[in-house]
Amino acid sequence: DAGVIQSPRHEVTEMGQEVTLRCKPISGHNSLFWYRQTMMRGLELLIYFNNNVPIDDSGMPEDRFSAKMPNASFSTLKIQPSEPRDSAVYFCASRRTGGETQYFGPGTRLLVL
Amino acid sequence: AQRVTQPEKLLSVFKGAPVELKCNYSYSGSPELFWYVQYSRQRLQLLLRHISRESIKGFTADLNKGETSFHLKKPFAQEEDSAMYYCALQGGSEKLVFGKGTKLTVNP
Numbered sequence: 594d595a596g597v598i599q600s601p602r603h604e605v606t607e608m609g610q611e612v613t614l615r616c617k618p619i620s621g622h623n624s625l626f627w628y629r630q631t632m633m634r635g636l637e638l639l640i641y642f643n644n645n646v647p648i649d650d651s652g653m654p655e656d657r658f659s660a661k662m663p664n665a666s667f668s669t670l671k672i673q674p675s676e677p678r679d680s681a682v683y684f685c686a687s688r689r690t691g692g693e694t695q696y697f698g699p700g701t702r703l704l705v706l
Numbered sequence: 707a708q709r710v711t712q713p714e715k716l717l718s719v720f721k722g723a724p725v726e727l728k729c730n731y732s733y734s735g736s737p738e739l740f741w742y743v744q745y746s747r748q749r750l751q752l753l754l755r756h757i758s759r760e761s762i763k764g765f766t767a768d769l770n771k772g773e774t775s776f777h778l779k780k781p782f783a784q785e786e787d788s789a790m791y792y793c794a795l796q797g798g799s800e801k802l803v804f805g806k807g808t809k810l811t812v813n814p
Contacts, residue, residue, distance in 0.1 A: 596749075636750075636807070638801055638802065641801065643800065684750065688800065693755060693758075694755065695752075695802060699749045700749060
């Protein structure tokens, strides 16, 4: 298994543009998590899904952020419009229900100019 | 509320010296606690969890419920241990709450 796959690995965009981050969880994992990592705030959970259903989105910073999971093997995190303060590394993680841990993807490094 | 505190942002030791990365938590129930490690520009990976009570790469961590702590220890640090270390707590849901991390540097 290739593990959790994220794309793109790096994204540079201008303020006001739409950004879409993608994640493919490990096959058979029922839960998927989106995190944001910054120097100031560390790792923050944005949203998580269980069986493709959003369970907790209390960490989503504002309406500019949205996440979907149309099927068990794909999720997107969208920022529209993007702002410089959104610059961060965004991680996706997945976990098998009842499993011992979350497995993280390599992250997407986002820079909004 | 669930909270994880890692009081040291940076920790620097010499190779061969003992190292302890501190983690304190706040949770009213029985938590599951984890240590994750992130080597330079790599993905986070699980280092150890308190339930398994195992030693990974020479690291151990003991859950102290009285002090609500889960400090990570290694008796003899190696240069390859240099990384970012995150303590994490899982309470009644699937959510992991992370501390802000400690950057460990092991000097030669």
